[in-house]
Amino acid sequence: MTPGARLQTTIELLDLVGAEPRPADATVSQFFRNRRFIGAKDRADIAQAVYRALRRRARLGWWLGRYEHPATARAVAIADQIAGEGRDADAVAGLFNGGKFAPMPLDDGERKLVRQLAGHTLDHPDMPDAVRVEVPAWAEPSLRATLGSRFAVEAAALIPAASIDLRVNALKTTREAASKQLIADGIQVSPTPLSPFGLRVVGRPSIMAHPLYRDGAIEIQDEGSQLVALLVGAQPGHQVVDLCAGAGGKTLAMAASMENKGRVIATDVLDGRLQRAKLRFRRAGAHNIETRAITGETDPWIKRHKQRFDRVLVDAPCTGTGTWRRNPDMRWRQLGPGLETLVPLQARLLDSAARLVKPGGRLAYATCSMLIDENAAQIEGFLARNPGFRVVPLSELWPATVGGTPPRNEPYLSLTPAQDDTDGFFTAVVERNPAVTVDEAATSDD
Structure with a gap:
């Protein structure tokens, strides 16, 4: 042309x-x-x-x-x-x-x-600060409240395009073997600094055409998303629910952590997404995943399975401010619910998901948002409403699930592009008091 x-x-x-x-x-x-x-x-x-x-x-x-x-x-x-x-x-x-x-x-x-x-x-x-760093008026107050003096630096880091990150599927190969094959085929990669299963790609080659991708040995997944799945702490033999599974990326990562042992139930209100996710599950060789379409946070299935699961993940619907590097149009167009709708929905999802957690079990809450309203404020509200749970601090959680030392000494994981070179992600894990007894009315029937 x-x-x-x-x-x-x-x-x-x-x-x-x-x-x-x-x-x-x-x-x-x-x-x-x-x-x-x-x-x-x-x-x-x-x-x-x-x-x-x-x-x-x-x-x-x-x-x-x-x-x-x-x-x-x-x-x-x-x-x-x-x-x-x-x-x-x-x-x-x-x-x-x-x-x-x-x-x-x-x-x-x-x-x-x-x-x-x-x-x-x-x-x-003469440009206002928010214009210079491409922050829309609707998000500026909350981002400033969240980021404080780091507002300009973090907002600027959300402007450039994100790198391509891969998660190596431990059910099929190792990071070392996948890296060696990709490099031999002309795709330059390096280990991600935080996720033990991640590889960062140099440039923008066609990953989906590579045999490792077609065989399910690698998945395209931001390093931050990989860490969310790891912090859930799903272990072989566990019973796990991914309550807002969507396309199933975190579901797959948890299934790999479980070594195909135990059960992961991927639920979502959009059955079509779950059906498409099944193709990913089969390609990845993940045989311990079940899918279930639900009507929402009040679905009867949740009531019937009270306190039956070791781990529950709520990857909540959010504004997606942490993904602006990948979806720059999301800043300017409201294609889904706004913050005023999302915040109460997130709270309802948390309360509903808590019902599924067994005594001593854990609930992980995650968003790809950088707004305090959707993150720490949600957890603080949840704990006030649910005194039978405690926060599992990152210092306790990280060594047992990811390994090594966490990037920051904070109770929750808050990843940002400027500090971590990942999408913006928030993850908090809370644990139900093991002394709480299981409601005798709960059943395991589907």
């Missing part, structure tokens, strides 16, 4: 991402599936330009607002090329020539914008 054709396709895709009520990655994937004539290099260049603009949306929008220009996809592309990429303004204007597959010529307002942006860089001293 010509530079003009790539730019026009980028503009079309930016328009589509803004209009579609679904995550950007799904829109981008569908866009290219419908246009298989676009070559691999052009697809990569166009996708990179689209995600680059999404990562710069606040700053690009600030420049357009400064010059009182509507934030159309064409204007965003112009601002990204000139202020963001530092390209010559006349050269950028020249791409809008109306030629075959190229953008239509600039109108008077766009020509004025090109002149105004000429010579500027992306950042400007």
Whole structure:
């Protein structure tokens, strides 16, 4: 494709991402599936330009607002090329020539914008702090309350694209063997610093085409997500529930920790996701996983299985602020429930999940959020409502589940991109008092 054709396709895709009520990655994937004539290099260049603009949306929008220009996809592309990429303004204007597959010529307002942006860089001293670090207004107060003096550093670390992390499936191979094979096949990896089963990939090779992935020996999973699953402490022979299993990544990691012994029940309100997860489970050779669709936190199945499980994981629905490196559009578009809906839902899920935990058993609560409302505040509220539980501090938990010394001396695990080079994750583990007796009305019937 010509530079003009790539730019026009980028503009079309930016328009589509803004209009579609679904995550950007799904829109981008569908866009290219419908246009298989676009070559691999052009697809990569166009996708990179689209995600680059999404990562710069606040700053690009600030420049357009400064010059009182509507934030159309064409204007965003112009601002990204000139202020963001530092390209010559006349050269950028020249791409809008109306030629075959190229953008239509600039109108008077766009020509004025090109002149105004000429010579500027992306950042400007007059930008508010939140704009400079791409934090939307809805998240700024809670992020500031959570991060304090680290607000700017941590928010800035959420802007660049995340690396690709792999979890080595201990049911099929070792980290050393997987690393050796990947490197031999031209995929450069190194051990992750915290997860004993993780490998970090250099660049963005096609992992899903590799035999290790197709055979279930490796899974794509952020190091932080791997640590969440390890901190659950699922052991061989345990009875475990993954209450919000979703696509099953943490379910698989727990099954591997259990060495296929015992039972993991993966539940979710979306049965379709569970059915798709079954394919991952089979590929990974995880034979101790069962799936069950439930209607929600009040499903009768939960009541019938009171105090029957050694470990329960609540990977709660959340704002996903910790995943902004991977999903930059999530900052700006509310594609699911907002914070005002999520916080009470998380509390209800915690209380419901607690009913499943046997005396001496543990409940792990996790989010991919960096907002205090969804994290430590939830655990504090839970403990106030459920005095029969105690926090298992990270200093006690980490050596027995991950091994070694925890990254910080805190009661809960709070991972951030700036400190840990992972997605933002929160994990707390609480334990039921072993003196609590099992309700005689509970049964093990399905």
